[in-house]
Amino acid sequence: xxxxxxxxxxxxxxxxxxxxxxxxxxxxxxxxxxxxxxxxxxxxxxxxxxxxxxxxxxxxxxxxxxxxxxxxxxxxxxxxxxxxxxxxxxxxxxxxxxxxxxxxxxxxxxxxxxxxxxxxxxxxxxxxxxxxxxxxxxxxxxxxxxxxxxxxxxxxxxxxxxxxxxxxxxxxxxxxxxxxxxxxxxxxxxxxxxxxxxx
Numbered sequence: 495x496x497x498x499x500x501x502x503x504x505x506x507x508x509x510x511x512x513x514x515x516x517x518x519x520x521x522x523x524x525x526x527x528x529x530x531x532x533x534x535x536x537x538x539x540x541x542x543x544x545x546x547x548x549x550x551x552x553x554x555x556x557x558x559x560x561x562x563x564x565x566x567x568x569x570x571x572x573x574x575x576x577x578x579x580x581x582x583x584x585x586x587x588x589x590x591x592x593x594x595x596x597x598x599x600x601x602x603x604x605x606x607x608x609x610x611x612x613x614x615x616x617x618x619x620x621x622x623x624x625x626x627x628x629x630x631x632x633x634x635x636x637x638x639x640x641x642x643x644x645x646x647x648x649x650x651x652x653x654x655x656x657x658x659x660x661x662x663x664x665x666x667x668x669x670x671x672x673x674x675x676x677x678x679x680x681x682x683x684x685x686x687x688x689x690x691x692x693x
Contacts, residue, residue: 498573501520503515504519506570509567515549517592521541522542525598525599526538527671527675539638539640541640542644546572548644550584551584552572552576587647591644594613595642600671611629614626627649629647631645
């Protein structure tokens with residue numbers, strides 16, 4: 495089923511069970527950044543929209559997913575028309591996403607070397623620490639409005655993640671507060687000193 499329809503409905507049925515997806519519907523958050531130096535306090539809204547990649551895994555390059563094997567109820571068609579497979583693990587993890595963006599203003603974001611950003615939520619599962627990687631892009635809508643598109647979110651599983659691991663240095667980071675303020679002002683975001691641009 496098409497992701498837009500699934501998201502509008504707010505649920506997906508698999509094996510007779512209705513799985514709630516209302517937490518991934520479009521949400522607007524209100525933030526405030528205090529005055530600093532020559533810049534006055536700014537109050538603004540952030541519209542957060544989620545892609546199907548937050549609850550599904552995709553085919554490897556030049557491959558297609560065998561839905562006869564995985565189940566046709568698990569088919570999710572993303573915004574680019576790619577047929578992906580609903581992932582129970584990603585779905586369970588996705589319940590953390592609203593909390594990530596509710597607290598975004600206080601977080602650190604990492605440069606990925608592309609046109610998007612990464613923030614990492616540290617989760618504890620069965621006594622073990624996991625890094626929940628949340629990739630997103632930011633678009634300026636106006637001087638008081640930003641749009642965040644959450645491109646993907648997962649705990650990395652090599653057999654399920656089509657892309658190679660992103661090797662990031664923790665110094666390649668920026669405070670979300672700074673990132674959002676610069677986006678609102680239409681300013682470029684420069685990589686911190688010591689970080690290197692990746693090709």
